[in-house]
Amino acid sequence: MSKKVLVIAHGHPEFNKGGGEQAAYQFYKECLSQGDDAYFLARTAVEPHGGAAFSTIKNEREMLFHTTHDDFFLFSNIKTRHLWGDFADLLTQLKPEVIYCHHYFLLGIELLKIIKKVLPNTKLVLTLHEYYAICHNAGLMIKSGEDKKLCFESGPRECNSCFPQKSPGDFFLRKQYIKNCFQWVDSFIAPSAFLRQRYIDWGIAAEQIHVIENGQKSVDIPPVNVKNDAKVRIAYIGQINPFKGIDVLLEAMLLLPLELRQQCLIEIHGANFTTQSDKFKKKIYKQLRSLSDVVRMHGVYEPHELGGILQDVNWVVVPSIWWENSPMVIQEALSHGKPLIVSDIGGMKEKVEHNVTGLHFRSRSAVSLAETLETILLDKSIEAKLVKNIAKPLSLSESYKLTNQLVNH
Structure with a gap:
């Protein structure tokens, strides 16, 4: 059954070439192909005309949100906090039944609360693409030292050792703030079992986070283009x-x-x-x-x-x-x-x-x-x-169906 959906991403692939942005955009296009009344909202650093919070790209369904977060510790908006009123107005106008949020980075993590405050009956699904909530070091779970050692666990004291300018108490409060924002999410999607387990260990309930791989376009594999040099x-x-x-x-x-x-x-x-x-x-x-x-x-x-x-x-x-x-x-x-x-x-x-x-x-x-x-x-x-052993990965349509089952559950 078709529905009205909004897909939110931290960038539009027209301007940002990352995998998360591309995954979000491809999912939006699949929603359209499945008959959903779908819209795509992407954060951008491009300056708007006349100071507007939103502009469109390509068509009225693809919108740019001219905002950013200023606090990279809490992923919080400070200077552009006034734009949340415009965001709330957009939600009221669109009234999506489901919102698929592919990030809060650069958007501001407060958007999760605003979505549910404005549209309490809308299903909110958040895809976790990396470990930003767990790790202050760009979500990499790598030690901040010169040797960039892998980090196996997070905690106030462990994180303080990477960032001594922040106290263990700061990191404790950071986690509480992010978890409080996450409480507005109905379901989380993890594209890998590895990431799912990291977030369960961090504090998300196991029954709330589901593994669904980013779907891929179906492609016909052409013959291998063999070069004369045989390299x-x-x-x-x-x-x-x-x-x-x-x-x-x-x-x-x-x-x-x-x-x-x-x-x-x-x-x-x-x-x-x-x-x-x-x-x-x-x-x-x-x-x-x-x-x-x-x-x-x-x-x-x-x-x-x-x-x-x-x-x-x-x-x-x-x-x-x-x-x-x-x-x-x-x-x-x-x-x-x-x-x-x-x-x-x-x-x-x-x-x-x-x-x-x-x-x-x-x-x-x-x-x-x-x-x-x-x-x-x-x-x-x-x-x-x-x-000979390679099987086709999860397709976009298969990923859509699994996500739809999660939303309708």
Whole structure:
């Protein structure tokens, strides 16, 4: 049965190329295709005309919310708090039966309370894309020190050790504030079992949080575009920052014997490299200079280009050094029948079965990744064996049906 829905995201893929934004937008489009009276509201930093809180993009169903949060500790609005009145007016005008909120980051976590205060009978579903509520360090669950160690648990004293300028009491109150905002949510969605368990350990009731993977578009897999040079092509697709493991990948390439390295070509497709720290950029540029003959940087790609990018590669690598929840690139690669090489932690380990649909290597270890690369270069039959095991990931329509069942429960 069709219904009126509002999908809220922290960015529109027209301006923000992250996986969470793309997942939210694709879900909105699926709602439309399923016959729902659907609207999409995305936060933006783009300046509005005349100081308006909202503007439209493409059509009247896709709206931009010109706001931000100022308090990154509590995800709270301060300077733009007056815009919550405009947000309440929009809710009153639309009157959606269901609101699928794909984030509160940059929007302000208070929106959860406002939604239920204005529309108490509307079902509110919040998808958790990472660990922001648990971890003040950009939701990464990585220690804030120079070595960026993985964090296995949160707590007032543990968090204070990362951010001594905030007292244990500050972190205790932070958790209470966020949990108080979360009490307005009817159901939570976790795209991975790993993330679900992290939030259960943190304090969300197990019966409230459900694992539903981000759905993928159905694609027809074209024949592999075999290049004349017969090199093994490996693609990195995603953001380029210190937590995505690009430096680990490049270091692994440098560790390969020269003869094997020449049999390989790394294709890097990613955004936001130029906005990173000078220290990080200097490190990557130094590695790239030593690998100029076997690594190509392609820059930003658009979603519609993904099929062509994946058609031309043999493998996809996800070398992240943090507990990735459910990287969209993994589902996209599997949709196109491509085996993966991934770090052995978090949602990466969960989504890619070792020696079945891909290969694991020890997270953060360039040596381990180099050994994995050497394995696939010396035995090229591994690729074909794994490709046979790849099943289509959850489709958009299947994800929609599962979410619909959750809402109607």
